[in-house]
Amino acid sequence: MVRIRFEAAEGTYEVHAEANHTLLDAALAAGIAEIEGQCGGFLNCATCHVYVAEPWAEKVGPANEDEEELLEGTLEPRRATSRLSCQITLHEGLDGLTVRLPRRQS
């Protein structure tokens, strides 16, 4: 299991998720309303935006070219550590991962 901390404006969610699932899967399974994932995790809608906490950014890695394009269209401003949670696959090395959530996705 991989522990994840989602920090939202209204509070913090501590979630245990399976490795090999995506961060979006983990958020949806935990019922985190600040993540929408309208398209279901297919890199189409930019509604699963997260800000990776600085210490984790390097471990999570950069967005690829297709994700970069969609990150230009997120509702809340794109920052250096912005990622789409559907594109982050969880593994044991991300145990303790912390991400901050935009107030709204759409």
Add this chain to the structure above:
Amino acid sequence: MQSSQHWFDLYDPRLKTDPYPIYKRLLEEEPFFTKVDGARAAVFSRYHHVEAIYGDAALFSSVKPPNAVKSVDYFSGHLNIAFSDPPVHTRLRRTLNPAFMPASVARLTPAVERAVDDILSAIEGRPRVELMAEIARPLAQRVMLGELLQVPAEDHDIFLDLASALFAPGGRMPGSPEAVHFDRCWSMAATYCRRMIEAEKDTPTDGVLSNIVRRGGPDGVLTDDEVLAQLITLLTGGFSTIASLIGTAFLQIASRPDQLALLRGDPALATNAVEEVARHRAPGLFNYRFPTREVEFAGLTLERNMPVYMLQGATSFDPDVFDDPFVFDIRRQPKRLLVFGHGIHHCIGAPVARLTTRTVLREAVNRFEAMELAEPLEAIRYTEAAQELSPVAVPLSLRKKG
């Protein structure tokens, strides 16, 4: 387990007028084989089955095999993003994405609010209006054609006529009056679009068309025929769905005084209300895919190229996903719906439909202290287009505040 063949009528009008008994029955019977237009087909209606089919574009193709599903072949074989698979789909989709991303849709909000203000102001002194003709369709046209695609109002009819010919029920046999009419409408719209494309090339803008014309992928920009296909799709595919969702939203809310009172008490519930409307009464009734090889799926052996129908409206009543699914409650915590599709073909215009519908619903509640259906819900008729849930007319009684 190999389910038996069932009799199931995909075109049953009750799927539009009163689908709930059918959806209840499907919970027990799905999945099964049936015949649609004389062809053996599989039917799925449970959430996780439909989610899996939508989610696997390699196994479930959107490209129609020759002669398949002719009754709903709206685009008569012309290139269309909805009926494409990767890599063609990927190439087409990336040119449309920028205009429909959350930030772009947010920028559209003031224009939608102005359109709602204009349209409601024009009718607000009247005790009775016909919502579809006087509010829903004009608003949807103005948002999609005028604001998003920048087509002057005097030219909208070209695309309204084509959309009407595209989505008309029944076949278009070569030489039939319907086919001749369709070809004429297509030709007029295509000529207009080619002029739009030339104008964009001559004088670049920063609008939707600019992305379609210029945005290239690894394999270059779109060809002129591809640009034309994209434009025609946007110009005909969007506004009827938006108008349908608006019509359905008013029908569902105005016919439930308790829900209308909740919305009146907290207009911010309009966002949730639109989700609940779409969950309860999906704007698209069904969709279909074609297996790319023989496959065992959910207990059925699906043959290659067999039509696989997904009743996406039924998925919102799956008790595995939704608590008390047959209860309509705008306070329900929204969950991801499949009614706008899922996966690579997730409806690109859904955010615009949601924005437009919640804006007009919220503003109507603000302006009118009374809003009732002027005819019984049972008297409402729906258009005959097979896949679409769209009321023909929604007579509303209104009383302005103050």
